[in-house]
Amino acid sequence: MNYKQIASADIDFLVSVCGTDRVYTGKAINEDFSHDELGGVSRMPDVMVEVTSTEEVSAIMKYAYDNNIPVTPRGQGTGLVGASVAMHGGIMLNMCRMNHFLELDEDNLTLTLEPGVLLMEISKFVEERDLFYPPDPGEKSATIGGNINTNAGGMRAVKYGVTRDYVRGLEVVMPDGTVMELGGKVVKNSSGYSLKDMIVGSEGTLAIITKAILKLLPLPQKTISLLIPFPELEMAIETVPKIIKSKAIPTAIEFMERDVILAAEEFLGKKFPDNTSDAYLLLTFDGNSKEEIEKAYEKVAHICLDSGALDVFISNTQERHAAIWSARGAFLEAIKASTTEMDECDVVVPRKHVGEFVKFTRQLQDRFNIRIMSFGHAGDGNLHIYVLRDQLDEQTWKQKLHDVFEVMYSHALELGGKVSGEHGIGFAKKPYLNDSMGEYGINLLRNIKLAFDPKNILNPGKVC
Amino acid sequence: MNYKQIASADIDFLVSVCGTDRVYTGKAINEDFSHDELGGVSRMPDVMVEVTSTEEVSAIMKYAYDNNIPVTPRGQGTGLVGASVAMHGGIMLNMCRMNHFLELDEDNLTLTLEPGVLLMEISKFVEERDLFYPPDPGEKSATIGGNINTNAGGMRAVKYGVTRDYVRGLEVVMPDGTVMELGGKVVKNSSGYSLKDMIVGSEGTLAIITKAILKLLPLPQKTISLLIPFPELEMAIETVPKIIKSKAIPTAIEFMERDVILAAEEFLGKKFPDNTSDAYLLLTFDGNSKEEIEKAYEKVAHICLDSGALDVFISNTQERHAAIWSARGAFLEAIKASTTEMDECDVVVPRKHVGEFVKFTRQLQDRFNIRIMSFGHAGDGNLHIYVLRDQLDEQTWKQKLHDVFEVMYSHALELGGKVSGEHGIGFAKKPYLNDSMGEYGINLLRNIKLAFDPKNILNPGKVC
Numbered sequence: 001m002n003y004k005q006i007a008s009a010d011i012d013f014l015v016s017v018c019g020t021d022r023v024y025t026g027k028a029i030n031e032d033f034s035h036d037e038l039g040g041v042s043r044m045p046d047v048m049v050e051v052t053s054t055e056e057v058s059a060i061m062k063y064a065y066d067n068n069i070p071v072t073p074r075g076q077g078t079g080l081v082g083a084s085v086a087m088h089g090g091i092m093l094n095m096c097r098m099n100h101f102l103e104l105d106e107d108n109l110t111l112t113l114e115p116g117v118l119l120m121e122i123s124k125f126v127e128e129r130d131l132f133y134p135p136d137p138g139e140k141s142a143t144i145g146g147n148i149n150t151n152a153g154g155m156r157a158v159k160y161g162v163t164r165d166y167v168r169g170l171e172v173v174m175p176d177g178t179v180m181e182l183g184g185k186v187v188k189n190s191s192g193y194s195l196k197d198m199i200v201g202s203e204g205t206l207a208i209i210t211k212a213i214l215k216l217l218p219l220p221q222k223t224i225s226l227l228i229p230f231p232e233l234e235m236a237i238e239t240v241p242k243i244i245k246s247k248a249i250p251t252a253i254e255f256m257e258r259d260v261i262l263a264a265e266e267f268l269g270k271k272f273p274d275n276t277s278d279a280y281l282l283l284t285f286d287g288n289s290k291e292e293i294e295k296a297y298e299k300v301a302h303i304c305l306d307s308g309a310l311d312v313f314i315s316n317t318q319e320r321h322a323a324i325w326s327a328r329g330a331f332l333e334a335i336k337a338s339t340t341e342m343d344e345c346d347v348v349v350p351r352k353h354v355g356e357f358v359k360f361t362r363q364l365q366d367r368f369n370i371r372i373m374s375f376g377h378a379g380d381g382n383l384h385i386y387v388l389r390d391q392l393d394e395q396t397w398k399q400k401l402h403d404v405f406e407v408m409y410s411h412a413l414e415l416g417g418k419v420s421g422e423h424g425i426g427f428a429k430k431p432y433l434n435d436s437m438g439e440y441g442i443n444l445l446r447n448i449k450l451a452f453d454p455k456n457i458l459n460p461g462k463v464c
Numbered sequence: 465m466n467y468k469q470i471a472s473a474d475i476d477f478l479v480s481v482c483g484t485d486r487v488y489t490g491k492a493i494n495e496d497f498s499h500d501e502l503g504g505v506s507r508m509p510d511v512m513v514e515v516t517s518t519e520e521v522s523a524i525m526k527y528a529y530d531n532n533i534p535v536t537p538r539g540q541g542t543g544l545v546g547a548s549v550a551m552h553g554g555i556m557l558n559m560c561r562m563n564h565f566l567e568l569d570e571d572n573l574t575l576t577l578e579p580g581v582l583l584m585e586i587s588k589f590v591e592e593r594d595l596f597y598p599p600d601p602g603e604k605s606a607t608i609g610g611n612i613n614t615n616a617g618g619m620r621a622v623k624y625g626v627t628r629d630y631v632r633g634l635e636v637v638m639p640d641g642t643v644m645e646l647g648g649k650v651v652k653n654s655s656g657y658s659l660k661d662m663i664v665g666s667e668g669t670l671a672i673i674t675k676a677i678l679k680l681l682p683l684p685q686k687t688i689s690l691l692i693p694f695p696e697l698e699m700a701i702e703t704v705p706k707i708i709k710s711k712a713i714p715t716a717i718e719f720m721e722r723d724v725i726l727a728a729e730e731f732l733g734k735k736f737p738d739n740t741s742d743a744y745l746l747l748t749f750d751g752n753s754k755e756e757i758e759k760a761y762e763k764v765a766h767i768c769l770d771s772g773a774l775d776v777f778i779s780n781t782q783e784r785h786a787a788i789w790s791a792r793g794a795f796l797e798a799i800k801a802s803t804t805e806m807d808e809c810d811v812v813v814p815r816k817h818v819g820e821f822v823k824f825t826r827q828l829q830d831r832f833n834i835r836i837m838s839f840g841h842a843g844d845g846n847l848h849i850y851v852l853r854d855q856l857d858e859q860t861w862k863q864k865l866h867d868v869f870e871v872m873y874s875h876a877l878e879l880g881g882k883v884s885g886e887h888g889i890g891f892a893k894k895p896y897l898n899d900s901m902g903e904y905g906i907n908l909l910r911n912i913k914l915a916f917d918p919k920n921i922l923n924p925g926k927v928c
Contacts, residue, residue, distance in 0.1 A: 188845070
């Protein structure tokens with residue numbers, strides 16, 4: 001692609017929009033901005049700009065469009081597929097200063113905010129007001145803009161669905177600088193193709209989100225967690241379809257293995273309530289009365305015990321509940337800390353195939369002689385499987401990683417699965433999306449991209 | 465647009481695919497296929513084909529694409545905006561024979577079916593199995609294909625959301641005959657732009673749905689309805705934001721006026737439980753225990769009485785509940801039967817503005833000296849407002865309708881509303897979508913349409 005190289009006149013323009021304090025070039029750009037959380041994909045932007053308003057984003061996009069300069073929007077950089085890395089250099093828009101709550105509308109149960117607000121800030125803000133924003137990805141320091149751009153799911157998707165289900169409206173800046181309002185505070189909408197739903201999950205390639213209107217729910221008054229040890233992982237996971245079939249609706253159903261728990265204990269320096277069994281299910285139930293929740297979880301506890309569970313630990317205080325979930329929240333960091341480098345497979349499969357798929361990935365450990373750790377959302381079929389480099393040399397690591405991923409992704413597709421459940425395609429997973437969609441499908445995605453961004457200046461080289 | 469005229473060789477091809485029994489031409493095509501439920505837009509297709517399989521749809525689309533023949537897919541024709549009318553003639557694909565349930569997957573709580581299955585058949589099928597498909601549009605004889613194509617909402621959107629939220633996967637035939645699988649049985653998905661969500665609400669203009677995978681829920685064990693009379697409509701509607709703010713979540717909140725109830729009584733030949741008050745709210749609550757529901761509705765009943773309600777009638781038997789809701793289901797037909805012709809405005813506004821908007825439309829009755837009746841979904845802001853022709857001559861009717869709609873739609877936009885909540889744009893509402901999206905937005909929609917359908921042969925002349 002033939003982009004204009006950044007020159008001093010371009011920097012002058014950016015300074016004229018944002019002032020010198022918020023425009024960074026060369027060594028003044030922190031190295032962190034060259035990669036995301038996983039780090040396998042890296043490139044420095046030529047210039048990094050901290051934007052603070054829709055007007056600034058619009059002015060910069062118009063300039064970039066007129067001058068054919070690539071632009072990469074970026075939130076907290078917590079992604080795992082390189083979506084926020086400036087693969088073609090150019091301008092990086094750091095959205096983190098656009099981090100204000102704009103309006104809580106209690107009549108419509110909506111929250112309007114800027115894209116740089118962090119997930120942890122949202123939950124604090126709404127829960128203090130007895131309201132609830134259900135999507136709950138593990139990475140609480142991600143921005144809501146990033147979550148919308150990957151259609152993040154998180155733990156509570158079993159009961160509450162994913163980010164898409166809570167995005168009522170968006171303000172976006174198009175690649176040529178035009179500002180559009182998509183959706184709104186309305187509950188229903190059938191007014192032309194759903195541009196809002198095209199932006200959700202588009203990883204910053206179609207438009208830049210500058211404002212979001214989120215749907216809120218009343219905060220459930222009670223929450224309880226069950227930690228259920230099993231003698232082996234397959235037995236734990238095979239219990240999940242039985243729970244779903246029983247018509248109980250837990251808020252979350254996570255699975256975890258002993259080695260991941262041990263890694264988290266070491267990482268956090270804290271003990272997990274139990275680490276003596278090979279595998280665990282962690283379930284949460286929420287509702288408005290103790291009786292209502294008890295009825296639901298007692299049924300599920302019996303199903304688990306009948307399916308071979310060794311025990312059922314109930315966490316009915318806020319402290320114990322928080323302790324378990326903070327350990328769960330540290331799994332990714334803990335695994336990362338246990339090795340030199342890693343890469344991740346974020347497939348989603350129909351939930352009745354989760355057991356089969358996890359078993360399959362365990363066999364790959366022996367077949368390829370490489371360490372593989374996994375945890376994930378047993379209740380919604382979304383698995384996070386980490387392939388660990390440990391002491392492998394660069395060439396062996398790249399080759400093994402490639403081979404393991406090929407086998408893993410193709411097996412997921414055979415089971416009716418998808419390449420990514422919630423982390424997206426970005427740069428790193430493009431070959432697997434290509435394989436799964438075929439030439440026709442990828443061309444369709446490319447044509448949609450061109451409908452939004454005819455000059456291909458917005459986050460180029462990503463998704464398709 | 466320069467389409468090929470249907471010739472005898474084209475008919476021969478269609479007969480070679482479907483046999484003579486399912487290919488209709490000329491007078492053999494029932495006049496019903498020239499229009500939809502509202503009837504204001506009409507045109508006969510040149511040929512109507514009853515398709516029975518994905519393979520037939522694919523073969524016909526490939527032929528139509530190669531030969532530049534327009535194709536209009538059609539379900540039950542219950543639409544209200546002309547979306548299923550063959551505005552450019554050509555081939556009409558009648559999808560109604562593709563009406564089979566394909567798979568109920570209880571491990572994944574999904575139902576896979578063909579697009580011609582009727583809404584009333586779905587609810588019967590799943591409820592007999594103690595399962596639940598929440599979307600509940602008034603027109604139960606619509607097909608699920610039509611519902612997906614308009615992203616229909618219905619009564620229960622307050623608690624459960626709209627059709628989009630329950631479409632997990634689609635099989636579609638693209639305009640050139642290519643068959644694609646979009647989404648699947650998976651709960652989460654972040655694998656490229658959401659083509660599935662682009663098809664939902666696209667009114668048969670981007671691809672033809674040949675299979676759908678729907679998400680189901682466990683059937684709530686108890687349902688209760690409250691019919692709440694108010695001395696005047698504004699008072700009734702202004703109570704709704706208070707209900708939402710109280711953090712109760714009714715399944716449905718409908719409003720209705722006395723004259724609509726009287727029309728329904730006459731139309732059905734049955735009495736409504738009460739018709740003595742000017743206005744009513746009709747609320748439903750569902751849940752798994754009597755106690756749980758009682759707690760919720762008692763709070764709401766008090767809010768209503770404190771806000772001026774005259775009484776609260778509770779329907780806690782299945783019979784009484786069904787009686788009220790069957791009357792509610794007949795409103796559209798009843799209004800239609802009370803006049804010579806009508807047209808409808810299906811705007812959606814933020815729910816706190818519903819009262820203001822309904823009051824505004826009532827003032828238009830006097831201002832334009834024309835009868836206007838309305839009912840709708842007070843809980844989600846989606847209004848169905850009918851402008852009635854009565855004895856007006858053709859020219860006066862067209863002029864008044866135009867003037868009233870101009871004023872109505874532009875006021876809805878001022879309030880942050882959208883042109884259509886659930887009936888779509890089709891042919892009839894294009895000018896209002898144009899006004900609301902502006903040139904830039906409409907061009908974007910057109911470019912997306914061309915990405916899917918470069919020859920513009922699929923349902924041309926609709927949406928944008």
